Amino acid sequence: MHNSSWLPDVFEDFFNTGFMPRANATAPAINVVERDKEYTIELAAPGLRKEDFSVNINDEGNLNIKMEQKNEKKEEDKKAHYLRREFNYSKFEQTLILPDDVQKDKIKARVDNGVLYVDLPKMEESKTKVQRQIEII
Template identity: 50%
Template sequence: MMYPVLNDWFDNAFNDFFDHRAMNRMNATAPAVNVKEDEKSYTMEVAVPGIKKEFCRVDLNADGDLELAIENKLEHHEEEKGEKKEHYLRREFAYGNYQQAYTLPDDVDKDHISAKVENGILYITLPKMIEEKKDQVRKINVA
């Protein structure tokens, strides 16, 4: 069942990511990204299995966009054991880097963005700004 997209930001910012035609253009190392929203915040969930938090970088750039970089710094070398070197007969593990900038919605409180890595997922919490109630009912004293 398809659900209508209620948030223009989500539709615009992530449309290319989820477009199956764009998948052919994307690097195979691009992680899967989920975005959810509640009344207080947006939460990005980025799949980073096996990646330590030290290798995840989340920044705001000069344009106010969220920049996400994941660097896999595993060493790729043959280990020496005695006089013989080990070598792989077959090696399929691929380790790459990923970097992407995301345009944030206007209602994100950019001063309170937080991120954590837990169980192979990078969680980026984008809190919404608290709107002041403009139509508050109050009594005004007449002097």
């Protein structure tokens, strides 16, 4: 069996276990917090700005969160007469089904210290009880 990896098999076995997560697994962590009057979604996004996000309600009434970041570094070395470029591109999209008690027209989002927060206010429960006589027919 031919192994095209530059790592010896011993190292390959070490890195491909459940003890060490894969380096290319870049999906951000998502927390959902429930409070009395709202839900809050927290999405870890270190180094990203609000311009890197898109948050919307799709046609089916679900919350869609998109994140896209493009970085390009250029270095010129005048002695060697070459241009070196390093590209970094990250993209993530997650659709969440919203609970029935969310006021979809009052959802707000903000980015603070590397975390995207999406606040989902709950509908106020009707405190008035409806009493009525039901006619028997």
